[in-house]
Amino acid sequence: MERREFLKLSGLAGTALVLGGCEDYNSQLVAYVDRPISLEPGEGNHFATTCDMCASGCAVSVRVVEGRTVKVEGLEGHPLSRGGLCALGQAGVQHQYHPDRFRGPDLRSKAGEVSADYLKLKMLGDEAFRAMKRPTTVGENFKVGITSFAAPDFALADAKWAETRKLGGELWTAAADRLGKVLSEAGAGAVIVLGPQVRGHRYQLVAQAAKAFGAPAPVIVEPFGYEVLRAANQAVYGRPDMPYVDLANTELALCFGEEPFTTGPAPTLYNWGFGEMRRGRELVRGLFVVVSTRMGEAAAIADLWIPVRPGTHGVIAQLALHAMGKGGVTVAEAHEKTGAPVERLEKFVRWVSQIDTKVAFGGGEVLGHTNAVETLTLVNGLNVAAGMVGRKGGILPAAPAPITGMAPPAPLSFKQLLGLVDQMKAGKVKALVAIGVDLFMALPGSAGLEDALKSVPEVVSFATVPDDTAALATMVLPDSTFLERWGDATPSVGSGSSVATLMQPLVVPFFETRSAEDVLIAASKAAGKDLGFPSAEAYFKAKWAGVANDSQVPGAQSAWKKALRNGGIHKPALGAPLAAKMPPANLAAPKFEGDDNEFPFVLQPVKSVKYREGQAAHLPWLQEMADPMSAAAWGGWLELNPHTMEKLGVAQYDEVLVKSPFGEVKVGVVPYPGLPEDVVGMPLNFSRNHGTRYDSVEGGSTWEATMKKDPGRGQDARALLGAKAEPVAGGLAWGSVRVSVTPTGAKSKRLVLVSKSIQPQESPAVPARVEQEFKVWPIS
Amino acid sequence: MADLLTATHAAVSDKGAHAPAAAPYEGAGSPYRWGMAVDLDRCTGCGACVVACHAENNLPIAGPIDTDEGRSVDWMRIERYWEGHYPEITAHFVPVMCQHCSNAPCEPVCPVFATYHTPEGLNGMVYNRCIGTQYCQNNDPYNVRFFNWFEAALNFPEPLPNQLNPDVTVRSRGVMEKCTFCVHRIREASSDAKAEGRTVEDGEVTTACAQSCSANVITFGNLLDPHSKVSKAVASARRFRLLEGLGTEPVVYYLKGGQA
Amino acid sequence: MKLHPPLVHGDDKINRDILRPLFETSWRWWALFSLCLVGFGGGFVTWMWMLGAGMWVTGLHRPVMWGVFIANFVFWVGLSHSGTLISAILRLAKADWRRPITRAAEAMTVFTVLMAAQFPLIHLGRTWFFYYIIPYVNQREMWGNFRSPLAWDLMAILTYLSGSLIYLYLPTVPDFAIARDYATTPIRKKLFTMLALGWRGTRKEWHRMNLAILMLAVLVLPVAVSVHTIVSWDFAMALTPQWHTTIFGPYFVLGAIYSGMALVVTLTVLIRWAFKWEDYITPFHLDKLSKIMLVAAILWTYLWAGDYLITWYGRLPEEKVILDIKNGGPFFWHQLTMMLANTIVAIPLLAFKKVRTSPWALMFITVFINVGMWLERYLIAVPSLVQKGPSYTWTTYSPTWVELMMSIYPFAGFVMLYVLFVKMAPFISIWEIREDRVAEAYKSMGQAKLRAIVAE
Numbered sequence A: 001m002e003r004r005e006f007l008k009l010s011g012l013a014g015t016a017l018v019l020g021g022c023e024d025y026n027s028q029l030v031a032y033v034d035r036p037i038s039l040e041p042g043e044g045n046h047f048a049t050t051c052d053m054c055a056s057g058c059a060v061s062v063r064v065v066e067g068r069t070v071k072v073e074g075l076e077g078h079p080l081s082r083g084g085l086c087a088l089g090q091a092g093v094q095h096q097y098h099p100d101r102f103r104g105p106d107l108r109s110k111a112g113e114v115s116a117d118y119l120k121l122k123m124l125g126d127e128a129f130r131a132m133k134r135p136t137t138v139g140e141n142f143k144v145g146i147t148s149f150a151a152p153d154f155a156l157a158d159a160k161w162a163e164t165r166k167l168g169g170e171l172w173t174a175a176a177d178r179l180g181k182v183l184s185e186a187g188a189g190a191v192i193v194l195g196p197q198v199r200g201h202r203y204q205l206v207a208q209a210a211k212a213f214g215a216p217a218p219v220i221v222e223p224f225g226y227e228v229l230r231a232a233n234q235a236v237y238g239r240p241d242m243p244y245v246d247l248a249n250t251e252l253a254l255c256f257g258e259e260p261f262t263t264g265p266a267p268t269l270y271n272w273g274f275g276e277m278r279r280g281r282e283l284v285r286g287l288f289v290v291v292s293t294r295m296g297e298a299a300a301i302a303d304l305w306i307p308v309r310p311g312t313h314g315v316i317a318q319l320a321l322h323a324m325g326k327g328g329v330t331v332a333e334a335h336e337k338t339g340a341p342v343e344r345l346e347k348f349v350r351w352v353s354q355i356d357t358k359v360a361f362g363g364g365e366v367l368g369h370t371n372a373v374e375t376l377t378l379v380n381g382l383n384v385a386a387g388m389v390g391r392k393g394g395i396l397p398a399a400p401a402p403i404t405g406m407a408p409p410a411p412l413s414f415k416q417l418l419g420l421v422d423q424m425k426a427g428k429v430k431a432l433v434a435i436g437v438d439l440f441m442a443l444p445g446s447a448g449l450e451d452a453l454k455s456v457p458e459v460v461s462f463a464t465v466p467d468d469t470a471a472l473a474t475m476v477l478p479d480s481t482f483l484e485r486w487g488d489a490t491p492s493v494g495s496g497s498s499v500a501t502l503m504q505p506l507v508v509p510f511f512e513t514r515s516a517e518d519v520l521i522a523a524s525k526a527a528g529k530d531l532g533f534p535s536a537e538a539y540f541k542a543k544w545a546g547v548a549n550d551s552q553v554p555g556a557q558s559a560w561k562k563a564l565r566n567g568g569i570h571k572p573a574l575g576a577p578l579a580a581k582m583p584p585a586n587l588a589a590p591k592f593e594g595d596d597n598e599f600p601f602v603l604q605p606v607k608s609v610k611y612r613e614g615q616a617a618h619l620p621w622l623q624e625m626a627d628p629m630s631a632a633a634w635g636g637w638l639e640l641n642p643h644t645m646e647k648l649g650v651a652q653y654d655e656v657l658v659k660s661p662f663g664e665v666k667v668g669v670v671p672y673p674g675l676p677e678d679v680v681g682m683p684l685n686f687s688r689n690h691g692t693r694y695d696s697v698e699g700g701s702t703w704e705a706t707m708k709k710d711p712g713r714g715q716d717a718r719a720l721l722g723a724k725a726e727p728v729a730g731g732l733a734w735g736s737v738r739v740s741v742t743p744t745g746a747k748s749k750r751l752v753l754v755s756k757s758i759q760p761q762e763s764p765a766v767p768a769r770v771e772q773e774f775k776v777w778p779i780s
Numbered sequence B: 001m002a003d004l005l006t007a008t009h010a011a012v013s014d015k016g017a018h019a020p021a022a023a024p025y026e027g028a029g030s031p032y033r034w035g036m037a038v039d040l041d042r043c044t045g046c047g048a049c050v051v052a053c054h055a056e057n058n059l060p061i062a063g064p065i066d067t068d069e070g071r072s073v074d075w076m077r078i079e080r081y082w083e084g085h086y087p088e089i090t091a092h093f094v095p096v097m098c099q100h101c102s103n104a105p106c107e108p109v110c111p112v113f114a115t116y117h118t119p120e121g122l123n124g125m126v127y128n129r130c131i132g133t134q135y136c137q138n139n140d141p142y143n144v145r146f147f148n149w150f151e152a153a154l155n156f157p158e159p160l161p162n163q164l165n166p167d168v169t170v171r172s173r174g175v176m177e178k179c180t181f182c183v184h185r186i187r188e189a190s191s192d193a194k195a196e197g198r199t200v201e202d203g204e205v206t207t208a209c210a211q212s213c214s215a216n217v218i219t220f221g222n223l224l225d226p227h228s229k230v231s232k233a234v235a236s237a238r239r240f241r242l243l244e245g246l247g248t249e250p251v252v253y254y255l256k257g258g259q260a
Numbered sequence C: 001m002k003l004h005p006p007l008v009h010g011d012d013k014i015n016r017d018i019l020r021p022l023f024e025t026s027w028r029w030w031a032l033f034s035l036c037l038v039g040f041g042g043g044f045v046t047w048m049w050m051l052g053a054g055m056w057v058t059g060l061h062r063p064v065m066w067g068v069f070i071a072n073f074v075f076w077v078g079l080s081h082s083g084t085l086i087s088a089i090l091r092l093a094k095a096d097w098r099r100p101i102t103r104a105a106e107a108m109t110v111f112t113v114l115m116a117a118q119f120p121l122i123h124l125g126r127t128w129f130f131y132y133i134i135p136y137v138n139q140r141e142m143w144g145n146f147r148s149p150l151a152w153d154l155m156a157i158l159t160y161l162s163g164s165l166i167y168l169y170l171p172t173v174p175d176f177a178i179a180r181d182y183a184t185t186p187i188r189k190k191l192f193t194m195l196a197l198g199w200r201g202t203r204k205e206w207h208r209m210n211l212a213i214l215m216l217a218v219l220v221l222p223v224a225v226s227v228h229t230i231v232s233w234d235f236a237m238a239l240t241p242q243w244h245t246t247i248f249g250p251y252f253v254l255g256a257i258y259s260g261m262a263l264v265v266t267l268t269v270l271i272r273w274a275f276k277w278e279d280y281i282t283p284f285h286l287d288k289l290s291k292i293m294l295v296a297a298i299l300w301t302y303l304w305a306g307d308y309l310i311t312w313y314g315r316l317p318e319e320k321v322i323l324d325i326k327n328g329g330p331f332f333w334h335q336l337t338m339m340l341a342n343t344i345v346a347i348p349l350l351a352f353k354k355v356r357t358s359p360w361a362l363m364f365i366t367v368f369i370n371v372g373m374w375l376e377r378y379l380i381a382v383p384s385l386v387q388k389g390p391s392y393t394w395t396t397y398s399p400t401w402v403e404l405m406m407s408i409y410p411f412a413g414f415v416m417l418y419v420l421f422v423k424m425a426p427f428i429s430i431w432e433i434r435e436d437r438v439a440e441a442y443k444s445m446g447q448a449k450l451r452a453i454v455a456e
């Protein structure tokens, strides 16, 4: 068997690693939840691979025990993860062992109608689990968890697994034929979309297949993406890609709207850089300044927070220019335009003018405003003005991947995505193939994607777990997770190194899932178009043949081994010098949808670390984790300034109806002192209409669903947004919507709060004892 | 520049501060005294440590309703404290786990010795002794003990159980649980060291939360080793401990945030 | 009723009157009994359901780990006090007026402790392993932790229970003998013969009996006092704001006596009415009982105020936030009702002899007092927990139907046992009454003070 072969060759096969055929494999399963009185824990082995839960592309170290991946950890010394990991990366194992994961190909006769074969496949799996006394449903869980300790019938289980494998094999053959047929028939009418985390040769293989079938080049769809930032980078640095923001070596960091540590383009990298900036140096403690409307995690830990009216971040950039004696606006004007307190602005000017080694970067909430490009261009301009472009502690050029042809093309802008949707509506798209992306997460409810997809004859989804795109698909061909397949990636942001990471299969998938590469290769073969590679493994090995020459280790094989052990290859490096064009300092006022009498509040959609751009919504760990700021969990919430709450006469947990010109949602209220009184915050991308048991809009099935009523997660902020593109770069102006908030008089059944008390408003007494202890010391 | 950053220079230095008096407690004699330093000035509240602890220690999933009813289990949590009113508002993050108090109030009240102090200064929890009186949580000033209100199996439908860490038992319904300082990792390291006739070296063992934190907020190690990273970190003038006035003598030391 | 011609057992009327309930059962008895059975059964089923499902069916959650269950525990232990206490004190004080009510009180003690003793089990997460707490030589090589107040509880309660049981049974033996001699049906005869332990009423027997009772009374007093002190230590030994206070020992004991006295009065009035025992339990007795109650009320109020004043004046941040939620906030009504019941209403009213001697006024007051005392227990256990520790973890607490059922359970259970007891034993100590009567008869003779002949 190929994988076992590889593991022998690569010398990584750990002593107790069980990677046999699935029969003996499955009979190894032990359900730890049944209180393992006599379990001897097996030896664990760590394997390096690449996390593809987001585009950052951290190399990770995964602990594998008895054929299971039990823990994803950061890879020591890797330039991206820096030995650490983000919350989402930690949950990789939960993504892999998700109870609602697709169990095999679902070849449907009609869009959205689960095929009989798939149901059979699922039933067989359930029977196998049942034979092993492993509950797969809440009902069984309740029984087994409390009563049944009957002995597992492994023989029966193995028989069932064998059947599943047989059926699965047949289905995959059929799937390959059908996919081949679909693509051949669609020809130029076939559109292939990939997710932003596709950062390596996967894109090239898909492109090759597209070419073979005469389809246009695949496109990358990036939900709530960075097109405006790329435009700004192009304008100032002469290159669209994301440079390396050298936080670690700077003394003053100016952060405009971005949440770099939670939802930014590379959370682990920025987290590390921040730690180094603050306490990594013997004598210097760098200062961190955040300019934003909503106090998020970044603002919470800033040495100086400049609260500004929505979309006026650019004014502060102009103030910084002024502080550096490069024109711009005065403190008085800035206060006038942004509403930021004068003394903070003065402090800001003092810091900016006094500290030389400084860096400015932006993103986050800024990206959603109609003047985003101008704002971010100004922000980038600050680095030019300060002469920090290409300087240590400033903006450094991202190095290209050590292996050529890895980086995929830039993702579609939102405008282009809308164009695609229109094409679908117009029936120009014959077949849509979605690989690693749920299109619904990229579009406001008002974009009408559902109708558009319905007018596409063949929708093929490679989703791993149920999502809204898969729900409308005619074919679901479940992809393997990053713990089960071959792959590679190069980070989407600069890291001071030239990085290519490798992904390797660490365990045999339980279910009949296959990596998209293998499926496309088979489909092409079936359609008589050979891509020239027998398997994904062969494909990636071939693409990495080059590493032999770069590496000191003689012989391709050993270099390959080395690369596998190190999670790829990386060496400190910088790209070609960036341009440093000083941009014009002009800045348009932000525009907002909706009349301000009818819609008195500006909606600040929130990217929560819990959900990111939706990749995390189906993971119970992240659903249950308290949002660091609002302390809410399991779905959505509406952030209201306590004074606004008084005015509206609503209290914590009250349900309100939030209306925008484009839609409305009902949601529970959370007091949020970190917002101005005329702005409300609400998270994005935490629920799906046809999601898993954990992220469904209407009631999932946690065990409570049987004992108590799980109300479901409800609609998220996408339902309120307009399908409006920002003029310059065509980005989605998701921060430019006004809303009204009206109490429904009911208590919200959906709001879940881990902490119900907001200090200090509630308890003047306690801070004296508890909070005061970690009150930060003031800074001059 | 000058005064601003020099001011910083002078005060930022963690040097020259008094070394931490290892808090008094019975049963010393072990070469180890595990402790932790949490640098609040580095913590971005990203929550990676929270999920890391879930993954490492097989924490149960409570589900939406019980989470809201206060029955979720987070051995590590990021407490967020607001201060003031907009725009004069600040927020602080404090990662809080069991403080492994040297005078742990939770221990004497346990009628069956299910929670007790190990010679290494850990507040241990032997689940199969616990009968669920819940007294220990009432007497824990930090509210970091978590009761198993329902069978953990209920929220681990297949194949989810395969993510569980075989080194840590899944607690049964009705017992108390809490941060163990990833004791199974300590056990592994110390028995390895013992086999090789040496003591555990600094950095040989770390906790899941510390490991996951890319901002390097958390330092774990042996407080009895004056050269260990944690001993050095804890020597900082920024050091304080939660509710120090209670005299619980925690071994988790926090380093004050802000410019100092 | 036609009783079997009595053997020589002195005053036949007393015997007949007091033994009547043992041999006659009205439909009212059955009605009351079945009502209790329903409440008790309902509670028991709920308990079993909770054992099966898990503690999540309660309103408990972190950090509120103790709620209604513990409030019930403390409340019922408290109720148990006055029974033994007054009977013991009054016996030692040779207060003759005690005679008609001692047994009712002693029985009350036993049954309330029986109810109380269940709650430590009910609130356990793993009730099925409760025996881990018992210090016995076991395959686990483990003793319980003697430093834990819960371990002290266990010992105190068991001692108290066994003590009060004997203390109830012993003085009943002579009456069982009487019942034996009056019994008609063979089953009753057999039963009472067994219970009477072959009591014949010889001078020797009487001598030993009185000695034994005297010794028990002396022994049971300190136990009674220590039990509730120890229960108070479950709280006082903890580091939890407003639990950690030295006054709790005496405060709990007084609270116990107070609520116990109230229950004794309630029961006495009811029994007096139910069995038409007006000439055994007279306003004179009610007045005496109420006076003890009044003293308890005043002392309890004093200690409560003392504790309150100190906390309020000291203003420790942690304690102040707890005080605040009682003075305003979610626990305001609990505290107000408690103060009304235990102090503002009870003390002034009980000051009047008219009230102290009117059964139905006492009925109202004493029931209200026990409502207040339950709330007092609830206010001790819960508020300290909802806002302890880091304010990020603060919360609220509202009991579920499970806790409600488990609060009805002991009431129903208690009344049920009591109702059964009425059928099992002479409810007023016949021989003590007669002893008293005889003594009285002799008193009137000139100046001479002749000792009463204790037994025929």
Ligand SMILES: Nc1nc2c(c(=O)[nH]1)N[C@H]1C(S)=C(S)[C@@H](COP(=O)(O)OP(=O)(O)OC[C@H]3O[C@@H](n4cnc5c(=O)[nH]c(N)nc54)[C@H](O)[C@@H]3O)O[C@H]1N2
Binding pocket: B112, B118, B122, B123, B124, B125, B126, B127, B128, B129, B167, B168, B169, B180, B183, B184, C132, C133, C140, C141, C142
């Ligand atoms: N009342 C009662 N007593 C019992 C028993 C009982 O059921 N009831 N059981 C008996 C039995 S069978 C045993 S094995 C012993 C068990 O308890 P023992 O093994 O006798 O107690 P320790 O050796 O201290 O616990 C083992 C080690 O585990 C570490 N440890 C502490 N907390 C944790 C934790 O949360 N997880 C893990 N993995 N390790 C931890 C500690 O460092 C400790 O040194 O108790 C015995 N005593």
Ligand SMILES: Nc1nc2c(c(=O)[nH]1)N[C@H]1C(S)=C(S)[C@@H](COP(=O)(O)OP(=O)(O)OC[C@H]3O[C@@H](n4cnc5c(=O)[nH]c(N)nc54)[C@H](O)[C@@H]3O)O[C@H]1N2
Binding pocket: A035, A036, A037, B126, B127, B128, B129, B169, B170, B171, B172, C138, C139
């Ligand atoms: N979550 C968790 N699980 C654990 C452990 C843990 O620490 N945490 N510890 C593990 C360890 S070390 C052990 S040893 C096991 C212990 O697990 P078990 O062997 O289940 O130990 P207990 O449950 O304490 O006792 C088993 C049964 O013995 C019965 N018993 C008590 N006394 C006697 C007796 O005199 N004779 C007989 N025949 N039966 C008696 C009790 O009623 C109980 O039901 O649990 C293991 N599982």
Ligand code: SF4
Binding pocket: A051, A052, A053, A054, A055, A056, A057, A058, A081, A085, A086, A087, A088, A089, A090, A266, A267, A268
């Ligand atoms: S940042 Fe992205 S790639 Fe890195 S661990 Fe987190 S999810 Fe994975």
Ligand code: SF4
Binding pocket: A271, B042, B043, B044, B045, B046, B047, B048, B049, B050, B078, B095, B212, B213, B214, B215, B216, B217, B218
């Ligand atoms: S992982 Fe580190 S930075 Fe993130 S919340 Fe935890 S301690 Fe803070």
Ligand code: SF4
Binding pocket: B097, B098, B099, B100, B101, B104, B105, B106, B107, B123, B139, B140, B141, B142, B143, B144, B145, B178, B248
């Ligand atoms: S923090 Fe709480 S649980 Fe941990 S040792 Fe201290 S008292 Fe015990």
Ligand code: SF4
Binding pocket: B109, B110, B111, B112, B113, B114, B115, B129, B130, B131, B132, B133, B134, B135, B136, B137, B175, B176
């Ligand atoms: S809950 Fe368990 S650990 Fe805590 S006191 Fe009770 S028995 Fe001991």
Ligand code: SF4
Binding pocket: B052, B053, B056, B057, B075, B076, B097, B098, B178, B179, B180, B181, B182, B207, B208, B209, B210
């Ligand atoms: S030390 Fe281990 S158990 Fe404790 S919080 Fe960190 S990860 Fe969790």
Ligand SMILES: [Mo]
Binding pocket: none
């Ligand atoms: Mo054991």
